Amino acid sequence: MAKKLPGEQGGAATWGSIRWSFHSLMALLITALMLAVTYLPRKAEMPSSNETSRVAPKYGRVGRARQEGECDLFSGRWVYDNVSYPLYKEKECQFISEMTCEKYGRKDLSYQNWRWQPHDCDLPRFNAIALLERLRNKRMVFVGDSLIRGQWVSMVCLMDSVIPSDSLKSRTYYHNASRVVFKAKEYNASIESYWAPLLVESNCDDPINHNASDPIVRVQAIEKHAQHWSDADILVFDNYLWWRRPQMKVLWGSFKSPDAIYKEVKMPRAYEMGMTTWSQWLEIHVNQSNTELFFVTMSPTHERAEDWGGFTGQNCYQETELITKEDYWGSGSNLAMMRVVETVINDLRARGVTIQVLNITQLSEYRKEAHPAIHRKQYRPLKEEQLANPMSYADCMHWCLPGVPDVWNELLYAHIFKNWVPKLESRVENK
Ligand SMILES: *[C@@H]1O[C@H](CO)[C@@H](O)[C@H](O)[C@H]1NC(C)=O
Ligand SMILES: *[C@@H]1O[C@H](CO)[C@@H](O)[C@H](O)[C@H]1NC(C)=O
Ligand SMILES: *[C@@H]1O[C@H](CO)[C@@H](O)[C@H](O)[C@H]1NC(C)=O
Ligand SMILES: *[C@@H]1O[C@H](CO)[C@@H](O)[C@H](O)[C@H]1NC(C)=O
Ligand SMILES: *[C@@H]1O[C@H](CO)[C@@H](O)[C@H](O)[C@H]1NC(C)=O
Ligand SMILES: *[C@@H]1O[C@H](CO)[C@@H](O)[C@H](O)[C@H]1NC(C)=O
Ligand SMILES: *[C@@H]1O[C@H](CO)[C@@H](O)[C@H](O)[C@H]1NC(C)=O
Numbered sequence: 561m562a563k564k565l566p567g568e569q570g571g572a573a574t575w576g577s578i579r580w581s582f583h584s585l586m587a588l589l590i591t592a593l594m595l596a597v598t599y600l601p602r603k604a605e606m607p608s609s610n611e612t613s614r615v616a617p618k619y620g621r622v623g624r625a626r627q628e629g630e631c632d633l634f635s636g637r638w639v640y641d642n643v644s645y646p647l648y649k650e651k652e653c654q655f656i657s658e659m660t661c662e663k664y665g666r667k668d669l670s671y672q673n674w675r676w677q678p679h680d681c682d683l684p685r686f687n688a689i690a691l692l693e694r695l696r697n698k699r700m701v702f703v704g705d706s707l708i709r710g711q712w713v714s715m716v717c718l719m720d721s722v723i724p725s726d727s728l729k730s731r732t733y734y735h736n737a738s739r740v741v742f743k744a745k746e747y748n749a750s751i752e753s754y755w756a757p758l759l760v761e762s763n764c765d766d767p768i769n770h771n772a773s774d775p776i777v778r779v780q781a782i783e784k785h786a787q788h789w790s791d792a793d794i795l796v797f798d799n800y801l802w803w804r805r806p807q808m809k810v811l812w813g814s815f816k817s818p819d820a821i822y823k824e825v826k827m828p829r830a831y832e833m834g835m836t837t838w839s840q841w842l843e844i845h846v847n848q849s850n851t852e853l854f855f856v857t858m859s860p861t862h863e864r865a866e867d868w869g870g871f872t873g874q875n876c877y878q879e880t881e882l883i884t885k886e887d888y889w890g891s892g893s894n895l896a897m898m899r900v901v902e903t904v905i906n907d908l909r910a911r912g913v914t915i916q917v918l919n920i921t922q923l924s925e926y927r928k929e930a931h932p933a934i935h936r937k938q939y940r941p942l943k944e945e946q947l948a949n950p951m952s953y954a955d956c957m958h959w960c961l962p963g964v965p966d967v968w969n970e971l972l973y974a975h976i977f978k979n980w981v982p983k984l985e986s987r988v989e990n991k
Pocket of ligand 5: 766769
């Protein structure tokens, strides 16, 4: 499955390395200043009454009681902003192969124009050059299912927009089985995606032949996957949708062994077993002094319109508006599984391993209009009865790009720079 992207052939321009490093240095300085500025708390900057009426403040949840000097980036609201968003254009990013909603005929493109506004501060502006500098000589790997693959695509689109695209020398891209690698060569920065839909080993691991209807999970085995990301510098995991079923067939032993034991295990117990295997792997194999760990919480689906007051039997098909209920949770999020994630991550923390949680679930809950529905690549020709009833094949699980996963990456970006920024802030303040 080695695939070459169009536009990788040919290409003459490579920039002189001296000019490059000068540019990079300037960019870094400018970013540093920008970050320092945007990170300052916005005490006085409440929306004017005009703005409030225009942006509908209910597209988000009410902030929790915050601690002194702390900003919960996940507590906020969606603000319509067609000036700064989208952060890149669908047509200009060749890495979006499936969720090109505009290309597949979606007419209402407002889903590209929403900015996430935390209540107590601003998100730092995404600066691709600064992130490339940060990733110099490093590997960042997104591990998990198609949702995290989507986040990887978004990240690569965000990065690629600053790399001269006519240059074969500036970047490479290759796809080998479960692994997809984007490399910004000037920076020797590798941004990868590794397909492991249940994180632990399963009969669904084949990137082409998913076996999704009858999963069998080898709940104590992860090494087969982990070897591909064991030396990464930044790891971003997700793990949810493939476990979202009443029970799971679990295998002890190996797939071919004659004395393997198979058992149906109920949820969320089976999920807890898988997450525990994963956490033990991290505890034993990850060196915390040079590895940063992230977990992206479940990506919500919008398959039941009655959740948000729509008609029973409908889904996200033809939705163009956000959900306006405050503190909204739909049936597409499984809170029992959220508890498992919390417990596993807290236990790890108690044992000295820190995983930063990108808690994107609720903020994405409001975005019922941002799924592809019928505007995406189809791998099989649609049947007549499907075409007669588009709702029956609407994808209310993945996300259009540009779109919601770009915001997840802005949150990831904010976390990656979090420890770096306060130092600069105090330097600015000292002047
Ligand atoms: C918007 O604000 C301006 C000044 O603050 C005020 O004059 C105007 O009436 C407001 N418009 C609306 C629609 O509230
Ligand atoms: C942004 O949205 C406003 C209000 O819907 C519209 O008047 C304006 O033309 C839009 N601007 C762009 C650049 O699309
Ligand atoms: C390039 O990056 C890789 C990590 O992706 C690292 O192992 C390697 O040492 C880097 N090369 C140089 C020359 O620094
Ligand atoms: C592709 O992956 C397979 C299995 O991990 C490996 O054996 C092979 O060397 C890889 N090929 C390339 C070109 O990297
Ligand atoms: C899919 O599942 C079937 C039945 O368990 C198994 O025979 C087959 O090898 C699986 N496919 C892959 C790619 O693991
Ligand atoms: C972890 O990484 C640091 C810095 O690279 C190194 O000094 C240390 O020996 C490593 N610890 C272990 C247990 O490998
Ligand atoms: C994520 O945030 C929600 C509130 O929106 C909270 O209930 C949940 O416990 C958080 N999850 C984790 C893993 O921290």
